[in-house]
Amino acid sequence: AQTVTQSQPEMSVQEAETVTLSCTYDTSESDYYLFWYKQPPSRQMILVIRQEAYKQQNATENRFSVNFQKAAKSFSLKISDSQLGDAAMYFCAYRGNFGNEKLTFGTGTRLTIIP
Amino acid sequence: GAGVSQSPSNKVTEKGKDVELRCDPISGHTALYWYRQRLGQGLEFLIYFQGNSAPDKSGLPSDRFSAERTGESVSTLTIQRTQQEDSAVYLCASSLKAGGPTDTQYFGPGTRLTVL
Numbered sequence: 566a567q568t569v570t571q572s573q574p575e576m577s578v579q580e581a582e583t584v585t586l587s588c589t590y591d592t593s594e595s596d597y598y599l600f601w602y603k604q605p606p607s608r609q610m611i612l613v614i615r616q617e618a619y620k621q622q623n624a625t626e627n628r629f630s631v632n633f634q635k636a637a638k639s640f641s642l643k644i645s646d647s648q649l650g651d652a653a654m655y656f657c658a659y660r661g662n663f664g665n666e667k668l669t670f671g672t673g674t675r676l677t678i679i680p
Numbered sequence: 681g682a683g684v685s686q687s688p689s690n691k692v693t694e695k696g697k698d699v700e701l702r703c704d705p706i707s708g709h710t711a712l713y714w715y716r717q718r719l720g721q722g723l724e725f726l727i728y729f730q731g732n733s734a735p736d737k738s739g740l741p742s743d744r745f746s747a748e749r750t751g752e753s754v755s756t757l758t759i760q761r762t763q764q765e766d767s768a769v770y771l772c773a774s775s776l777k778a779g780g781p782t783d784t785q786y787f788g789p790g791t792r793l794t795v796l
Binding site for chain 1: 728788
C-alpha cells in the first residue's frame, strides 16, 4: 500500500514571501500521479497542481510550482509571492494508475500567511 | 460550468438513524469517488464508481455503509444505524474517467455529518 507523509503540521510565511511545503511518499509502482490540494475554511478541496511521474519536468501553475524528485520519492510545493488568500490546509495526494485509482492523502499542512 | 454538488450541506442525526448523502458529479464525468474526512485529519477513501459499477469498495468501514450510482450521474452514500464515530465530513469527487492521465479528481463542498 502507498503512504504519503507530510512532516510539517503547520507553516507560516510573510505575505509576498516564498514558502515550501514538504511531501514524501512510498510506493512500489513506477507509473503514478501526484497532486497538491488546498482546503480553505470553506472545506472545499481545490486542486492546486498535479505531476505525472513519467514527466521529468516539474509542474508549474502561476505562483505554484513543485520540486519532484522521483528517486527520493519527494514532492514539495513552492508558493511564491504568498498572498492572504493562500491561507489554508494543503494536502499532498498520490494516485496510482489503472487498478489503483483512489487518492491517498497525507495528513496536511496548515499554512498561515502573516500580513 | 457547474462543479460537483453535494446535499445536504450539513446533517445532524441521532445515533441509530439512517442517513443518505447525495452527490451530483460534473456533467460528462464518468468516475465518482467518496471520501471521509474526520476532524483535523486527511481524507480516507471509501468507494469509487466507474459508470454505475463500483470496482473498489475497499474503503467502506463496515456493512452499515453502502453506495449506489444511477448511470453516470447522481450517487447516494447511505449510512445505516449511524454511530457517533461516523461524524465527519463526507466529500465526493468526480473525474472524466477512472485511472490514467485524465483522472484528475474535482471535489464537491462536502456534507458535514454530526451524529448525536
